[in-house]
Amino acid sequence: MGFLKGRLTFRRYRVLDPLPSDFRDRFEQAFTEHAFREKSGISKGEETVGWVRADNLLETDFSNRDKWLYTHYAMAGMRLDKKSLPMPLVRAMVEKRIEEWCEENGRAKAPASVRTDIRMNIENDMLARTLPTVKVVPFCWNLPEGWVLFENTSDRINDRFRTLVRNSFGIGLEPFSPLDFLVDSPELVEPLASAGMTLMSGGGR
Protein backbone atom coordinates (compact mmCIF):
# COMPACT_ATOMS: atom_id res chain seq x y z
CA MET A 1 0.00 0.00 0.00
CA GLY A 2 1.12 3.52 -0.78
CA PHE A 3 1.28 4.65 2.82
CA LEU A 4 4.15 2.23 3.42
CA LYS A 5 5.77 1.96 0.00
CA GLY A 6 5.41 2.90 -3.62
CA ARG A 7 3.34 5.58 -5.30
CA LEU A 8 0.42 7.11 -3.52
CA THR A 9 -2.90 8.47 -4.77
CA PHE A 10 -5.26 10.03 -2.29
CA ARG A 11 -8.07 12.39 -1.39
CA ARG A 12 -7.60 14.37 1.78
CA TYR A 13 -10.31 15.01 4.37
CA ARG A 14 -10.79 17.24 7.34
CA VAL A 15 -12.29 15.60 10.40
CA LEU A 16 -15.33 17.59 11.47
CA ASP A 17 -15.89 16.22 14.96
CA PRO A 18 -13.59 16.25 17.98
CA LEU A 19 -11.79 13.08 18.89
CA PRO A 20 -13.25 11.57 22.07
CA SER A 21 -10.77 11.08 24.90
CA ASP A 22 -11.49 7.34 24.92
CA PHE A 23 -10.99 7.06 21.18
CA ARG A 24 -8.80 3.95 21.45
CA ASP A 25 -11.60 1.94 22.99
CA ARG A 26 -14.22 3.48 20.76
CA PHE A 27 -12.23 2.95 17.59
CA GLU A 28 -11.49 -0.66 18.46
CA GLN A 29 -15.17 -1.25 19.08
CA ALA A 30 -16.21 0.58 15.91
CA PHE A 31 -13.70 -1.31 13.75
CA THR A 32 -14.92 -4.56 15.24
CA GLU A 33 -18.62 -3.83 14.85
CA HIS A 34 -18.18 -2.65 11.27
CA ALA A 35 -15.49 -5.11 10.26
CA PHE A 36 -15.86 -6.73 6.87
CA ARG A 37 -17.96 -9.89 6.96
CA GLU A 38 -18.50 -12.09 3.98
CA LYS A 39 -22.14 -12.61 3.11
CA SER A 40 -23.26 -15.99 1.91
CA GLY A 41 -25.98 -14.71 -0.39
CA ILE A 42 -24.75 -11.59 -2.12
CA SER A 43 -27.07 -10.47 -4.91
CA LYS A 44 -26.12 -9.14 -8.32
CA GLY A 45 -24.50 -5.73 -8.11
CA GLU A 46 -24.74 -5.63 -4.31
CA GLU A 47 -21.67 -4.42 -2.46
CA THR A 48 -20.49 -5.73 0.87
CA VAL A 49 -18.38 -3.22 2.74
CA GLY A 50 -16.46 -3.14 6.03
CA TRP A 51 -13.11 -2.58 7.68
CA VAL A 52 -10.10 -4.83 7.36
CA ARG A 53 -6.64 -4.47 8.81
CA ALA A 54 -4.06 -2.78 6.65
CA ASP A 55 -1.66 -5.72 6.86
CA ASN A 56 -4.01 -8.31 5.34
CA LEU A 57 -7.44 -7.99 3.76
CA LEU A 58 -8.54 -11.22 5.47
CA GLU A 59 -7.73 -9.88 8.94
CA THR A 60 -10.68 -8.33 10.77
CA ASP A 61 -9.47 -8.72 14.36
CA PHE A 62 -8.78 -5.24 15.71
CA SER A 63 -8.20 -6.25 19.34
CA ASN A 64 -4.43 -5.82 18.96
CA ARG A 65 -4.08 -2.06 18.65
CA ASP A 66 -0.53 -2.33 17.40
CA LYS A 67 -2.11 -3.55 14.17
CA TRP A 68 -4.05 -0.36 13.45
CA LEU A 69 -2.73 2.38 15.75
CA TYR A 70 0.74 3.70 14.91
CA THR A 71 1.57 6.39 17.49
CA HIS A 72 -0.84 9.14 16.40
CA TYR A 73 -2.03 7.55 13.15
CA ALA A 74 -4.89 5.09 12.73
CA MET A 75 -4.53 3.00 9.59
CA ALA A 76 -6.84 0.36 8.17
CA GLY A 77 -8.58 -0.53 4.92
CA MET A 78 -12.10 -0.34 3.59
CA ARG A 79 -12.92 -3.58 1.79
CA LEU A 80 -15.63 -3.67 -0.84
CA ASP A 81 -16.77 -6.92 -2.40
CA LYS A 82 -19.10 -6.98 -5.35
CA LYS A 83 -20.39 -9.75 -7.54
CA SER A 84 -21.19 -9.12 -11.14
CA LEU A 85 -22.16 -11.50 -13.92
CA PRO A 86 -21.12 -11.64 -17.56
CA MET A 87 -24.46 -10.42 -18.89
CA PRO A 88 -24.03 -11.50 -22.55
CA LEU A 89 -23.49 -15.06 -21.26
CA VAL A 90 -26.46 -14.79 -18.87
CA ARG A 91 -28.74 -13.56 -21.68
CA ALA A 92 -27.62 -16.35 -24.00
CA MET A 93 -28.20 -18.99 -21.32
CA VAL A 94 -31.65 -17.57 -20.53
CA GLU A 95 -32.68 -17.58 -24.20
CA LYS A 96 -31.46 -21.15 -24.64
CA ARG A 97 -33.30 -22.33 -21.54
CA ILE A 98 -36.49 -20.57 -22.67
CA GLU A 99 -36.27 -22.32 -26.05
CA GLU A 100 -35.92 -25.64 -24.25
CA TRP A 101 -38.94 -24.85 -22.06
CA CYS A 102 -41.03 -24.01 -25.14
CA GLU A 103 -40.04 -27.28 -26.81
CA GLU A 104 -40.75 -29.32 -23.69
CA ASN A 105 -44.13 -27.68 -23.24
CA GLY A 106 -45.19 -27.42 -26.89
CA ARG A 107 -45.57 -23.65 -26.67
CA ALA A 108 -44.44 -21.00 -29.13
CA LYS A 109 -43.68 -18.50 -26.39
CA ALA A 110 -42.93 -18.70 -22.70
CA PRO A 111 -45.08 -16.64 -20.31
CA ALA A 112 -43.43 -13.71 -18.59
CA SER A 113 -43.49 -15.47 -15.21
CA VAL A 114 -41.62 -18.45 -16.66
CA ARG A 115 -39.06 -16.19 -18.32
CA THR A 116 -38.52 -14.37 -15.02
CA ASP A 117 -38.12 -17.64 -13.10
CA ILE A 118 -35.62 -18.97 -15.63
CA ARG A 119 -33.58 -15.76 -15.54
CA MET A 120 -33.60 -15.64 -11.72
CA ASN A 121 -32.56 -19.28 -11.44
CA ILE A 122 -29.70 -18.87 -13.87
CA GLU A 123 -28.48 -15.65 -12.22
CA ASN A 124 -28.65 -17.16 -8.73
CA ASP A 125 -26.86 -20.29 -9.88
CA MET A 126 -24.09 -18.27 -11.52
CA LEU A 127 -23.79 -15.88 -8.56
CA ALA A 128 -23.29 -18.83 -6.23
CA ARG A 129 -20.38 -19.99 -8.41
CA THR A 130 -18.86 -16.55 -8.99
CA LEU A 131 -16.12 -15.05 -6.84
CA PRO A 132 -16.59 -11.39 -5.95
CA THR A 133 -14.33 -8.64 -7.15
CA VAL A 134 -12.44 -7.50 -4.07
CA LYS A 135 -11.22 -3.96 -3.53
CA VAL A 136 -9.36 -2.71 -0.49
CA VAL A 137 -8.74 0.99 -0.05
CA PRO A 138 -6.44 1.98 2.82
CA PHE A 139 -6.79 5.16 4.82
CA CYS A 140 -4.48 6.89 7.27
CA TRP A 141 -5.94 9.15 9.96
CA ASN A 142 -3.86 11.73 11.79
CA LEU A 143 -5.78 11.67 15.05
CA PRO A 144 -4.53 14.80 16.88
CA GLU A 145 -4.47 17.04 13.81
CA GLY A 146 -7.79 15.80 12.44
CA TRP A 147 -7.12 14.89 8.85
CA VAL A 148 -7.41 11.72 6.85
CA LEU A 149 -5.84 10.50 3.62
CA PHE A 150 -7.90 7.97 1.68
CA GLU A 151 -6.13 6.10 -1.09
CA ASN A 152 -8.72 6.59 -3.80
CA THR A 153 -10.11 9.56 -5.74
CA SER A 154 -13.31 8.08 -7.17
CA ASP A 155 -16.36 10.01 -5.92
CA ARG A 156 -18.39 6.82 -5.56
CA ILE A 157 -15.77 5.00 -3.48
CA ASN A 158 -15.17 8.12 -1.41
CA ASP A 159 -18.89 8.43 -0.68
CA ARG A 160 -18.86 4.85 0.61
CA PHE A 161 -15.87 5.67 2.78
CA ARG A 162 -17.42 8.76 4.35
CA THR A 163 -20.62 6.85 5.04
CA LEU A 164 -18.74 3.96 6.62
CA VAL A 165 -16.71 6.35 8.80
CA ARG A 166 -19.86 8.15 9.89
CA ASN A 167 -21.67 4.91 10.64
CA SER A 168 -18.69 3.36 12.42
CA PHE A 169 -17.19 6.21 14.41
CA GLY A 170 -19.97 8.77 14.47
CA ILE A 171 -17.48 11.23 12.99
CA GLY A 172 -17.96 13.32 9.87
CA LEU A 173 -15.38 13.94 7.17
CA GLU A 174 -15.29 16.84 4.75
CA PRO A 175 -13.22 16.73 1.57
CA PHE A 176 -10.28 19.09 1.68
CA SER A 177 -10.81 22.45 0.05
CA PRO A 178 -7.83 24.56 -1.07
CA LEU A 179 -9.43 27.36 0.92
CA ASP A 180 -8.43 25.34 3.98
CA PHE A 181 -4.88 26.47 3.19
CA LEU A 182 -6.01 29.97 4.14
CA VAL A 183 -6.91 29.23 7.72
CA ASP A 184 -4.17 31.60 8.88
CA SER A 185 -5.04 34.19 6.23
CA PRO A 186 -8.79 34.59 6.79
CA GLU A 187 -8.81 37.99 5.12
CA LEU A 188 -8.16 36.26 1.78
CA VAL A 189 -11.02 33.77 1.98
CA GLU A 190 -13.98 35.99 1.21
CA PRO A 191 -12.44 37.92 -1.71
CA LEU A 192 -11.07 34.70 -3.15
CA ALA A 193 -14.31 32.79 -2.73
CA SER A 194 -16.24 35.57 -4.45
CA ALA A 195 -13.76 35.94 -7.33
CA GLY A 196 -15.29 35.06 -10.67
CA MET A 197 -13.65 32.87 -13.24
CA THR A 198 -10.83 34.41 -15.28
CA LEU A 199 -10.77 33.78 -19.00
CA MET A 200 -7.21 32.86 -19.94
CA SER A 201 -8.06 32.44 -23.60
CA GLY A 202 -7.39 36.02 -24.67
CA GLY A 203 -3.83 35.36 -25.63
CA GLY A 204 -4.29 32.98 -28.53
CA ARG A 205 -2.65 33.68 -31.83
Added chain:
Amino acid sequence: MKDSLPHLSTEFFTWLWWTSETGGGRIDVDGEEIILWVDDRLAFRLPSEDAARAVLTGDDTARAAEAKAALAAGKVIKEVRLRLQWADREYGFTLKGAGLDVGGLVLPALPEEGDEQDRLMIRMESIEALWAVLGALYRKFAGIRTTDAWSSDVIPGVHAWLRGEA
Protein backbone atom coordinates in the same frame (compact mmCIF):
# COMPACT_ATOMS: atom_id res chain seq x y z
CA MET B 1 -15.42 25.58 5.69
CA LYS B 2 -16.74 26.16 2.22
CA ASP B 3 -17.00 24.87 -1.32
CA SER B 4 -13.90 24.07 -3.27
CA LEU B 5 -14.76 26.54 -6.07
CA PRO B 6 -13.48 24.53 -9.04
CA HIS B 7 -12.46 27.54 -11.14
CA LEU B 8 -9.95 28.58 -8.48
CA SER B 9 -8.14 25.27 -8.73
CA THR B 10 -7.89 25.51 -12.50
CA GLU B 11 -6.57 29.06 -12.14
CA PHE B 12 -4.12 27.87 -9.51
CA PHE B 13 -2.86 25.18 -11.90
CA THR B 14 -2.50 27.76 -14.69
CA TRP B 15 -0.70 30.18 -12.38
CA LEU B 16 1.71 27.45 -11.30
CA TRP B 17 2.46 26.57 -14.92
CA TRP B 18 2.90 30.19 -16.02
CA THR B 19 4.93 31.17 -12.95
CA SER B 20 7.18 28.19 -13.39
CA GLU B 21 7.71 28.72 -17.12
CA THR B 22 8.38 32.43 -16.88
CA GLY B 23 10.52 32.22 -13.77
CA GLY B 24 12.81 29.46 -14.90
CA GLY B 25 11.12 27.09 -12.49
CA ARG B 26 12.23 29.04 -9.42
CA ILE B 27 9.57 30.31 -7.08
CA ASP B 28 10.06 32.10 -3.81
CA VAL B 29 7.82 30.58 -1.16
CA ASP B 30 7.84 32.25 2.23
CA GLY B 31 11.45 33.31 1.69
CA GLU B 32 12.63 29.90 0.54
CA GLU B 33 13.33 29.06 -3.06
CA ILE B 34 11.67 26.01 -4.53
CA ILE B 35 11.98 24.61 -8.01
CA LEU B 36 8.75 23.56 -9.66
CA TRP B 37 7.96 22.52 -13.17
CA VAL B 38 5.16 20.89 -15.11
CA ASP B 39 6.29 17.36 -15.78
CA ASP B 40 4.88 14.97 -18.39
CA ARG B 41 1.12 15.34 -18.23
CA LEU B 42 -1.50 18.05 -18.66
CA ALA B 43 -5.20 17.33 -18.98
CA PHE B 44 -7.64 20.00 -20.12
CA ARG B 45 -11.41 20.23 -19.92
CA LEU B 46 -14.02 22.72 -20.99
CA PRO B 47 -15.05 25.10 -18.20
CA SER B 48 -18.60 23.73 -18.30
CA GLU B 49 -17.68 20.04 -18.28
CA ASP B 50 -15.83 17.64 -16.02
CA ALA B 51 -14.56 15.19 -18.63
CA ALA B 52 -11.10 15.73 -20.07
CA ARG B 53 -11.13 17.04 -23.65
CA ALA B 54 -7.41 17.01 -24.28
CA VAL B 55 -4.63 15.10 -22.57
CA LEU B 56 -1.01 15.83 -23.36
CA THR B 57 1.75 13.54 -22.19
CA GLY B 58 5.44 13.05 -22.82
CA ASP B 59 8.62 15.00 -22.53
CA ASP B 60 8.40 18.77 -22.52
CA THR B 61 4.62 18.75 -22.23
CA ALA B 62 4.72 22.18 -20.62
CA ARG B 63 6.27 23.70 -23.71
CA ALA B 64 4.20 21.86 -26.28
CA ALA B 65 2.36 24.19 -28.64
CA GLU B 66 -0.75 22.04 -28.17
CA ALA B 67 -0.74 22.75 -24.44
CA LYS B 68 -0.73 26.50 -24.85
CA ALA B 69 -3.22 26.19 -27.70
CA ALA B 70 -5.65 24.32 -25.44
CA LEU B 71 -5.48 27.11 -22.88
CA ALA B 72 -5.76 29.80 -25.55
CA ALA B 73 -8.82 28.04 -26.96
CA GLY B 74 -10.67 28.44 -23.67
CA LYS B 75 -10.02 25.09 -22.06
CA VAL B 76 -8.99 24.93 -18.42
CA ILE B 77 -6.55 22.62 -16.69
CA LYS B 78 -8.13 19.56 -15.11
CA GLU B 79 -4.96 17.75 -14.04
CA VAL B 80 -1.32 18.71 -13.97
CA ARG B 81 1.68 16.55 -13.18
CA LEU B 82 4.37 18.45 -11.33
CA ARG B 83 7.89 17.99 -10.11
CA LEU B 84 8.88 19.89 -7.03
CA GLN B 85 12.32 20.30 -5.49
CA TRP B 86 13.52 22.09 -2.40
CA ALA B 87 16.42 21.48 -0.07
CA ASP B 88 17.34 17.86 -0.75
CA ARG B 89 13.81 16.70 -1.53
CA GLU B 90 12.20 15.97 -4.87
CA TYR B 91 8.57 14.97 -5.40
CA GLY B 92 6.56 13.98 -8.44
CA PHE B 93 2.79 14.12 -8.30
CA THR B 94 -0.40 14.93 -10.15
CA LEU B 95 -2.84 17.51 -8.82
CA LYS B 96 -6.39 17.09 -10.00
CA GLY B 97 -9.80 18.57 -9.45
CA ALA B 98 -11.29 21.20 -7.23
CA GLY B 99 -10.11 19.58 -4.00
CA LEU B 100 -6.53 19.03 -5.13
CA ASP B 101 -6.66 15.25 -5.18
CA VAL B 102 -3.14 13.86 -5.42
CA GLY B 103 -2.24 11.12 -7.88
CA GLY B 104 0.88 9.07 -8.47
CA LEU B 105 2.82 10.73 -5.67
CA VAL B 106 6.48 9.78 -5.74
CA LEU B 107 8.17 10.73 -2.50
CA PRO B 108 11.85 11.59 -2.09
CA ALA B 109 14.16 8.66 -1.44
CA LEU B 110 13.70 7.75 2.20
CA PRO B 111 15.66 5.55 4.58
CA GLU B 112 14.81 1.90 4.13
CA GLU B 113 15.70 0.77 7.63
CA GLY B 114 13.19 0.50 10.44
CA ASP B 115 9.91 -1.29 10.92
CA GLU B 116 6.51 -0.63 9.46
CA GLN B 117 5.77 2.11 11.98
CA ASP B 118 9.04 3.90 11.24
CA ARG B 119 8.33 3.81 7.51
CA LEU B 120 4.82 5.16 8.02
CA MET B 121 6.05 8.03 10.20
CA ILE B 122 8.74 9.01 7.72
CA ARG B 123 6.43 8.83 4.71
CA MET B 124 3.62 10.76 6.40
CA GLU B 125 6.08 13.44 7.50
CA SER B 126 7.25 13.66 3.92
CA ILE B 127 3.67 14.03 2.68
CA GLU B 128 2.99 16.72 5.26
CA ALA B 129 6.09 18.62 4.14
CA LEU B 130 4.77 18.55 0.58
CA TRP B 131 1.34 19.67 1.77
CA ALA B 132 2.92 22.60 3.62
CA VAL B 133 4.68 23.74 0.44
CA LEU B 134 1.47 23.39 -1.58
CA GLY B 135 -0.28 25.45 1.08
CA ALA B 136 2.37 28.15 0.84
CA LEU B 137 2.07 28.16 -2.95
CA TYR B 138 -1.71 28.43 -2.71
CA ARG B 139 -1.47 31.32 -0.25
CA LYS B 140 0.90 33.07 -2.63
CA PHE B 141 -1.57 32.51 -5.46
CA ALA B 142 -4.48 33.69 -3.28
CA GLY B 143 -2.58 36.81 -2.28
CA ILE B 144 -2.09 37.74 -5.94
CA ARG B 145 -5.51 36.57 -7.07
CA THR B 146 -7.25 38.91 -4.62
CA THR B 147 -5.35 42.04 -5.63
CA ASP B 148 -5.26 44.23 -8.72
CA ALA B 149 -2.01 42.54 -9.70
CA TRP B 150 -4.07 39.63 -11.00
CA SER B 151 -5.73 41.70 -13.71
CA SER B 152 -2.88 44.17 -14.26
CA ASP B 153 0.06 41.74 -14.30
CA VAL B 154 -0.89 38.08 -14.31
CA ILE B 155 -3.61 37.98 -16.94
CA PRO B 156 -1.71 40.13 -19.47
CA GLY B 157 1.38 38.10 -18.64
CA VAL B 158 -0.38 34.83 -19.33
CA HIS B 159 -1.80 36.20 -22.58
CA ALA B 160 1.65 37.34 -23.72
CA TRP B 161 3.12 33.98 -22.75
CA LEU B 162 0.43 32.16 -24.72
CA ARG B 163 1.34 34.32 -27.71
CA GLY B 164 4.96 33.30 -27.27
CA GLU B 165 6.05 36.79 -26.20
CA ALA B 166 7.31 35.85 -22.75
